[in-house]
Amino acid sequence: MNTFKITPTNKKFLKEITHKINNKTKPLGSLGTLEIIAQKLCLIQNTLSPKLNKPAMLVFAGDHGIVNNYPVSSCPQEVTPQMVFNFLEGGAGINVFCKQHGFDLSVIDAGVNYDFENSDALINAKIAKGTKDYSKEPAMTKVQCEQAFKIASEIVSEKYANGSNIISFGEMGIGNTSSASLLMSATTKQSIETCIGKGAGLTDEGLANKISILTKVQNFHGISENALENLQNFGGFEIAMMTGAMLKAAELKMTLIIDGFIATSSLLIAQELNKNVLDYCLFSHVSNEQGHIKMLDFLNATPILHLGLRLGEGTGAAIAYPIIQSAEYFINQMASFESAGVANIVE
Missing domain, CATH: 1.10.1610.10 (Nicotinate-nucleotide-dimethylbenzimidazole phosphoribosyltransferase (CobT), small domain)
Incomplete structure (x- = not known):
């Protein structure tokens, strides 16, 4: 690694x-x-x-095997590639806010369960067509996790070489709030039910079902004292790539703008691997996803904005950027x- x-x-x-x-x-x-x-x-x-130069936004997309067998999300897996197409066509929230605030936006296929045609607008970094179903086996292998870190590091290094010194990370992946909840519980040692939220819009019944499913998943794997093992067991390829990207950006002394619940789950793993990464982080907002404020408290982090956001994609980070600029000015x-x-x- x-x-x-x-x-x-x-x-x-x-x-x-x-x-x-x-x-x-x-x-x-x-x-x-x-x-x-x-x-x-x-x-x-x-x-x-x-001085803040050339803000960069990396949006990683990946699918989760658990979604194929269990209803942990209110949306079908087909939404992941559909949203990637929306990113590429400039129609998503993150496109709007990146355009407004001058971000260089890159969309990365980390592991979507779909074959995209070659496009200059899409970075093909696909590890596999989604992770494995972690109710039965680890979501990814150690080799796949290492590959995700390596690819993400290369992408960040290229942005840095092109003059960027401030960077943020977004994500898209149906089912990724489940991975984030499991990673949060493993890292913070809080009970799994206190880490789980409604994601993209589960009903109360759906939330109860999600808690039951993820409790069984956690019992199946257990919680490791090794952060990378937890990432391999529960993570998504987009979450693993964000973790590697954060560590590389901090190594390069870039300013990291951390987005919401999913992105912060990546940071939880990153800071377990190297606590110094936190020295380089600004926290854009507190999400309406119930676990996010608990993540921020665990990290002793103060969010810049309280806007009731829970879209993901890196939108909170992009929206917070002009406030960070004001501090520079x-x-x-x-x-x-x-x-x-x-x-x-x-x-």
């Missing part, structure tokens, strides 16, 4: 960053979360003048008390 050399940010630099922020022409702390974001950007880039362009000739109200 690829090991990632992620350097922690230099916390000794924090005093200088705080001094610069506190000496802007404003009351102390009056820009709230923007100040926290600006501080993080400075730490990640190791500079008092951070104020720390670079807002006058200091000295430069503006204003009495320092902080002192």
